[in-house]
Structures are given as C-alpha cells and as structure tokens.
Amino acid sequence: MKKIILLGYMGCGKSTIAKKLSKSIQVPFVDLDEMIEKKLNLSVNAIFEKHGEIYFRKIEHEVFVDLMQSTEEMIIGLGGGTPCYANNHEFFNGENVFSIYLKASIETLFQRLHQNKSKRPLIASKNEEEMREFIAKHLFDRSFYYNQAQYKVVVDEKSIEQTVVEIIALLA
Numbered sequence: 001m002k003k004i005i006l007l008g009y010m011g012c013g014k015s016t017i018a019k020k021l022s023k024s025i026q027v028p029f030v031d032l033d034e035m036i037e038k039k040l041n042l043s044v045n046a047i048f049e050k051h052g053e054i055y056f057r058k059i060e061h062e063v064f065v066d067l068m069q070s071t072e073e074m075i076i077g078l079g080g081g082t083p084c085y086a087n088n089h090e091f092f093n094g095e096n097v098f099s100i101y102l103k104a105s106i107e108t109l110f111q112r113l114h115q116n117k118s119k120r121p122l123i124a125s126k127n128e129e130e131m132r133e134f135i136a137k138h139l140f141d142r143s144f145y146y147n148q149a150q151y152k153v154v155v156d157e158k159s160i161e162q163t164v165v166e167i168i169a170l171l172a
C-alpha cells in the first residue's frame with residue numbers, strides 16, 4: 001500500500017499538513033517525532049538532552065524503517081533532519097512511495113519558527129539574529145537531501161488548505 005512522505009525543514013509545515021491531508025483524503029497519518037517520543041516515552045527535547053543527537057538519529061532511523069516496512073497505507077510527516085541521516089532518503093524513490101518536499105523560504109521558516117522554537121532543540125537557545133543565520137546555512141546544507149524527493153510543493157504565501165489541495169492534485 002502506498003506511503004505519502006512529507007519532508008522539509010523545521011517549520012515548513014510537515015506535521016500540520018500531514019494531519020490536514022489525512023482528514024481530506026482519509027488516509028491515516030503518523031508524525032515521526034511523535035512515534036519516537038512514544039517509543040522512548042520522552043520528548044524530543046529530553047532525548048537530545050539525555051542521550052544526545054546521535055542517539056536520536058539512530059532511533060529516528062529505526063522508527064522510519066519500521067514504518068516503511070509495514071504494509072499499511074499512511075501519510076508520514078518526517079522530522080526536518082530525517083532525510084539527512086542514515087541514508088533515510090533512499091526510501092524516497094521506492095515503489096508505492098510519494099515523497100513530497102514542502103519547500104519554504106528562509107523568511108517563511110524564520111517567521112514560523114522564531115516564536116515556536118522551544119520544542120526544537122537545534123534552535124531553542126538561539127536569538128533572532130543567530131536563528132536567521134542558522135536557518136540559512138542549515139537549509140543550504142540540507143537541500144541536497146530534500147531535493148531527493150519525487151515532488152516539490154512551494155509553501156510560501158499559501159494557506160494550509162491551499163497546500164493540501166496542491167498535494168492532492170499531485171497524487172491524482
């Protein structure tokens with residue numbers, strides 16, 4: 001059964017869009033961060049703090065592989081870093097997989113993230129200036145992996161509903 005994978009930088013809307021898309025097309029969704037949190041019974045912040053990022057990446061890979069090996073049809077909202085570690089991006093072109101990069105500009109990401117950073121350990125302690133610079137460099141580094149997706153949807157200036165409609169058109 002098919003898997004719809006939403007990927008892209010922190011704040012591009014993966015979790016939000018996965019939920020809305022799920023309602024619209026009646027396909028169940030899972031959020032990879034939520035799965036990791038449930039598996040370890042710890043928040044993403046607590047995992048980074050107690051065990052470090054490398055451990056988080058290991059668990060993230062395990063949970064992602066398990067989902068991809070299941071036969072269930074589902075929408076998966078990845079974490080922003082998922083495509084960039086452990087060759088996770090190699091799943092993006094598999095059979096019955098629709099991988100979609102939700103592409104947002106640095107400015108859109110900054111606007112969405114600067115008031116919403118506390119649950120994101122990579123940016124939680126940064127001030128506005130540091131954050132703008134971090135997003136710019138980090139997005140540049142990660143773009144190679146994001147561009148491995150089969151489809152790209154630009155999300156700047158679009159409502160949640162508009163993005164969902166665009167994704168549905170791609171899937172048709």
Ligand SMILES: Nc1ncnc2c1ncn2[C@@H]1O[C@H](COP(=O)(O)OP(=O)(O)O)[C@@H](O)[C@H]1O
Nearest residue numbers: 009010011012013014015016017112158159160
């Ligand atoms: N048009 C939009 N599409 C998606 N998210 C939006 C939009 N406008 C504002 N937001 C907000 O941006 C944030 C996106 O966060 P989230 O869905 O957690 O992204 P991600 O999972 O990619 O990090 C949410 O707070 C959401 O309400």
Ligand SMILES: O=C(O)C1=C[C@@H](OP(=O)(O)O)[C@@H](O)[C@H](O)C1
Nearest residue numbers: 009010011033079080081120121
């Ligand atoms: O970009 C990243 O490396 C991360 C993104 C987060 O997910 P969101 O993109 O859903 O915020 C979460 O997995 C963790 O904080 C690390």
Ligand SMILES: [Mg+2]
Nearest residue numbers: 014015078079
């Ligand atoms: Mg998310």
